[in-house]
Amino acid sequence: MKYWRAPLDINEIPIVRGIVHIIADRCKGCGYCIEFCPREVLAFSKEFNKKGYHPPMVVSDGCLNCHYCEQLCPEFAIYTEEVPPVAGSPSP
Amino acid sequence: MAKAKQRVHPLEDLIRTERIPHIWCPGCGVGTVFSACLSAIKQTGIEYRKFTMVSGIGCSGRGAGYARLDSFHTTHGRAIPFATGIKMANPELNVIVFSGDGDLFAIGGNHFIHAARRNMDLTVICINNFIYGMTGGQVAATTPHNAQSATTPYGNPESPFNLPLLAIASGATYVARWTMIHTRDLTDTFAEAMAHRGFSFIEVLSPCPINYVRRNKVKLMDLVKKFQTHTIIRNDADPRDLDLDFEKGVVLGKFVDIDRPTADMLYEEIRRRRAG
Ligand code: SF4
Numbered sequence: 137m138k139y140w141r142a143p144l145d146i147n148e149i150p151i152v153r154g155i156v157h158i159i160a161d162r163c164k165g166c167g168y169c170i171e172f173c174p175r176e177v178l179a180f181s182k183e184f185n186k187k188g189y190h191p192p193m194v195v196s197d198g199c200l201n202c203h204y205c206e207q208l209c210p211e212f213a214i215y216t217e218e219v220p221p222v223a224g225s226p227s228p
Numbered sequence: 229m230a231k232a233k234q235r236v237h238p239l240e241d242l243i244r245t246e247r248i249p250h251i252w253c254p255g256c257g258v259g260t261v262f263s264a265c266l267s268a269i270k271q272t273g274i275e276y277r278k279f280t281m282v283s284g285i286g287c288s289g290r291g292a293g294y295a296r297l298d299s300f301h302t303t304h305g306r307a308i309p310f311a312t313g314i315k316m317a318n319p320e321l322n323v324i325v326f327s328g329d330g331d332l333f334a335i336g337g338n339h340f341i342h343a344a345r346r347n348m349d350l351t352v353i354c355i356n357n358f359i360y361g362m363t364g365g366q367v368a369a370t371t372p373h374n375a376q377s378a379t380t381p382y383g384n385p386e387s388p389f390n391l392p393l394l395a396i397a398s399g400a401t402y403v404a405r406w407t408m409i410h411t412r413d414l415t416d417t418f419a420e421a422m423a424h425r426g427f428s429f430i431e432v433l434s435p436c437p438i439n440y441v442r443r444n445k446v447k448l449m450d451l452v453k454k455f456q457t458h459t460i461i462r463n464d465a466d467p468r469d470l471d472l473d474f475e476k477g478v479v480l481g482k483f484v485d486i487d488r489p490t491a492d493m494l495y496e497e498i499r500r501r502r503a504g
């Protein structure tokens with residue numbers, strides 16, 4: 137992540153990571169999740185879904201699990217979950 | 229240890245998945261507000277069978293049909309009288325009215341003011357998309373002055389309602405306004421309003437991409453961004469300042485949260501007095 141100055145507690149606060157799940161066939165391609173993701177994690181894919189819309193796809197690993205895409209989506213087509221911490225590698 | 233739980237959308241248990249995709253157009257804010265309403269139901273921690281949802285007619289009026297709750301899709305403008313009947317018959321229920329500006333304030337306007345006056349214990353969610361969406365974009369009681377609609381091709385000569393002012397003047401005991409983009413405040417407000425004893429009213433500004441946005445030659449994303457950039461959060465604002473003027477800045481927040489005996493409580497009191 138880019139900071140304008142390094143936070144004093146950068147080594148103490150674990151950064152939450154999110155994983156995005158997309159239910160492609162529910163999407164109507166409105167683009168809200170793409171436009172309003174604060175981390176620019178999503179973009180339209182080239183694929184078509186069953187209804188002929190382009191669902192979003194994940195283009196970066198910057199998701200912070202803020203759930204904003206999930207809350208904005210009018211179609212229940214996207215949601216996020218916290219990435220479980222990997223055994224043996226504690227959060228930074 | 230690893231949970232093999234099947235991954236599903238967190239609101240899956242509250243939507244009638246067999247009816248999804250719903251009928252709302254791409255980019256319509258009703259789906260977002262509906263999602264916030266279901267999240268709020270979850271957030272209250274109250275069991276689902278204690279909720280019921282009532283809708284009238286219109287795009288927003290389809291809401292009741294998508295909630296996996298006991299729900300009623302009623303006749304035009306009559307969501308509030310149906311909800312009133314449910315509440316008086318079974319005061320234990322948390323009754324949510326999920327409907328639109330046309331249904332609640334034009335066809336059903338009289339019901340709204342009287343339910344507020346009686347402090348009927350309902351949570352009334354009004355999605356204000358400034359137009360009659362489902363019937364083809366006719367001018368509504370909420371269409372901004374000068375805006376284009378199917379029936380005002382030269383601009384709307386009338387002024388729209390200031391809905392929170394109307395609700396407060398009629399006697400509502402909880403009144404708030406947000407836009408569909410303020411998802412977190414919206415969910416918290418819905419949950420608070422559901423827990424509130426008395427008549428709660430929440431106005432939610434939302435885009436109708438087809439019949440309002442396109443006709444008024446604005447871009448959908450521009451209008452939705454305006455909901456962020458041209459709004460001011462001011463709790464307890466003077467209700468007279470709540471007119472919808474994006475140039476001046478539309479005021480959002482919680483305006484009223486007071487206690488007053490509810491209709492079902494007062495009725496029960498009289499019933500007991502007569503019996504005793
Ligand atoms: S959870 Fe937040 S950061 Fe992650 S993709 Fe959604 S909007 Fe972006």
Ligand code: SF4
Binds near residue numbers: 165166168209210212
């Ligand atoms: S917000 Fe939902 S419907 Fe809109 S593009 Fe994203 S996933 Fe698709």
